[in-house]
Amino acid sequence: MPITIIVGGQYGSEGKGKVSHALAKEMGASVAIRIGGPNSGHTVISPSGESIIFKHLPTAAILPDVTCILGAGSYINPDILLAEIKVAGLSESRLIIDPNAAVITDAEIAEEQGSRLREEIGSTLSGTGAAVIKRIQRDGALKLAKNDDRLAPYVQPSISFMRSKLDKRERVIIEGTQGYGLSLLHSPHYPFVTSRDTTAAGFLSEVGLGPRDVDDVVLVLRTFPIRVSGNSGPLSDEIDWNKVTSEAGSESQFIEFTSVTRTVRRIGRFDVKIVRHAIAANNPSRIVLNHLDYVDRNCAVLKSLTNSTTQFVQEVEANLGRAVDYYGFGQDLLINRQGNEIKMAKKWH
Numbered sequence: 001m002p003i004t005i006i007v008g009g010q011y012g013s014e015g016k017g018k019v020s021h022a023l024a025k026e027m028g029a030s031v032a033i034r035i036g037g038p039n040s041g042h043t044v045i046s047p048s049g050e051s052i053i054f055k056h057l058p059t060a061a062i063l064p065d066v067t068c069i070l071g072a073g074s075y076i077n078p079d080i081l082l083a084e085i086k087v088a089g090l091s092e093s094r095l096i097i098d099p100n101a102a103v104i105t106d107a108e109i110a111e112e113q114g115s116r117l118r119e120e121i122g123s124t125l126s127g128t129g130a131a132v133i134k135r136i137q138r139d140g141a142l143k144l145a146k147n148d149d150r151l152a153p154y155v156q157p158s159i160s161f162m163r164s165k166l167d168k169r170e171r172v173i174i175e176g177t178q179g180y181g182l183s184l185l186h187s188p189h190y191p192f193v194t195s196r197d198t199t200a201a202g203f204l205s206e207v208g209l210g211p212r213d214v215d216d217v218v219l220v221l222r223t224f225p226i227r228v229s230g231n232s233g234p235l236s237d238e239i240d241w242n243k244v245t246s247e248a249g250s251e252s253q254f255i256e257f258t259s260v261t262r263t264v265r266r267i268g269r270f271d272v273k274i275v276r277h278a279i280a281a282n283n284p285s286r287i288v289l290n291h292l293d294y295v296d297r298n299c300a301v302l303k304s305l306t307n308s309t310t311q312f313v314q315e316v317e318a319n320l321g322r323a324v325d326y327y328g329f330g331q332d333l334l335i336n337r338q339g340n341e342i343k344m345a346k347k348w349h
Contacts, residue, residue, distance in 0.1 A: 002171045003209065004029070004216040005200040008179030009278035010225035011235070013256070013265065015290035015328055017042025017059040019220050020175040022334045022342040024060035029171040031067050031162060032060035035203045036177030037075030037104065037128035039194065041258075045332035054088075056081045057095075058175045061088040069158050070145075072100040073196075073206020075128045077109075078150045098158040098208070099146035102131045129195035159208045166213060176203040180278035181225075188277065192233025200282045219284035222291045222328075223270055223312065226256060229263040237269040250297040272319045279322065289316065290328030300329040304339060 004023060008014040021044045024032050034042075034057055044052050044059035052062070056076060060066045061084075068090065070076060076097070085095065108127035115125075134142040145151050165172060176198065181187050183198040196202065200217045204210075224244060227235045244267060245254040256265045293300040296308045305313065305327060313324050326342070327335045334342040 002166065002169055002216075003174060003204075003214045004171065004218060005174045005176060005203055005214060006218050006220060007176045007200045007203065007278075007282050007284070008198065009219045009221045009275050009282075009287075010179045010271070011181040011227045011233075011274075012040060012178040013226050013258075014179060014220040014222045015288070015331075016175060016177075016220045017044050017054070018290070018328065018331060018334065019218060019288050019326070020173055021059035021063070023218065024058075024066060024171075024173045025063055026342050027171045027173075029060060029066060029173045031069060031165050031170065031172040032058035032063075033069040033071060033162075033172065033174045033207055034058040034177075035071070035073060035174065035206055036196070037126060037131070038077045038080050039126040039128040040177045042175065042177075043331060051331065052087060054084055057084045057088055057090070058173070060173060060175075061090060061094075066094070067161075068095045069162065069207075070095075070097045070101055071158055071207040072098040073203075073208075074098070074101040074145075075104055075131045076101055076145060076151070077104045077127070078148060082150065092153045095154045096156055096158050096161055097145045097151055097154040099144065099155050101145040102135055103143040103145055103148050103151070104128060104131045105143055108134070132195045162207070162209060166209075174203050174207055176200065180281060181274045183281075186277070186281055188274075189233045192231075200284075216286065217282055217284045218286045218288060219278060219282055220288045220290065221275060221316075223289065223294050224267050224291060225271060225274070226265040226267050228258050229266060232266065235266055235268040236271040236273070238266060239268060241267060244294050248294050248297045254294060270316065272316075275320060279320065286325040287320075287322055288326040288328060288334070289313065289324045292327055293329045299327075300333065303329065303333065303335065303341065 006020045038055040041053040104127040108130035111130045112125040178198045182194040187193045241255045292309045295312045296306045
């Protein structure tokens with residue numbers, strides 16, 4: 001069945017938002033599903049060049065005629081979501097929230113902010129983990145989307161809607177969150193992980209669809225993996241942003257801030273080991289390698305591989321035993337192996 005799952009192969013911020021948006025447009029997806037909570041942000045570039053960060057909506061929300069879904073496994077901060085709906089210009093008919101999606105309240109946020117999770121594991125303190133705990137406790141303390149009046153215009157059962165689209169062979173994109181190295185279950189770096197599983201199988205479970213529905217798993221990687229600032233866990237061969245900038249030959253400083261906490265990200269060299277684990281767990285049909293402009297700034301200008309980026313890709317492919325299917329040169333530039341650019345949105349409602 002026509003489901004594409006986008007999954008990160010490192011520690012998040014691999015560029016899943018850009019990839020999800022580009023593939024939704026290229027494949028003519030009619031449904032885009034976002035997984036997770038507001039503890040991660042996905043960036044998409046609008047046709048006017050504006051950088052938009054969505055913590056709840058899928059990045060395909062800025063495409064016309066795409067229905068967005070937040071499934072039962074979602075953790076929703078209504079204030080954040082309602083602001084994003086306004087930015088995207090989504091009508092009530094273009095967003096479905098499953099009744100069993102969790103609502104993050106001030107109580108969950110306060111609980112995390114009063115903890116030592118930021119110091120101990122680099123948590124974003126969004127309240128997502130606290131809401132996960134309440135769901136597991138099953139004592140009735142967790143608020144669900146069906147009980148929040150602010151979300152009422154969008155709440156309806158999501159599985160039957162998705163099944164109706166799949167029965168018509170319409171493409172569905174599931175936009176996963178964070179990366180394999182942060183999986184609560186499978187990461188080798190526990191406890192420096194997130195509060196949920198971050199594999200393709202985990203995302204599918206949270207959506208509520210079955211394995212036989214999936215025909216495409218896209219693993220997204222970046223040339224230099226990142227982790228959030230502070231004591232966020234191991235990062236093999238960690239370097240700094242000055243080193244990346246210098247090696248890329250860039251006249252302007254490369255630096256990234258986390259989408260949620262706006263702190264400087266840690267950065268390291270490509271780690272084959274964690275990616276091999278991600279490939280084994282997710283069995284991807286396609287692989288995207290983003291941030292090749294961090295290897296050579298010129299490739300973003302030329303919109304093609306240069307000698308140094310070609311060598312980098314070849315080394316990655318040799319070490320992984322897998323071909324790279326798409327090359328990312330910047331926030332809004334994705335090229336396939338044939339050298340064709342995957343166009344971003346030209347219309348935005």
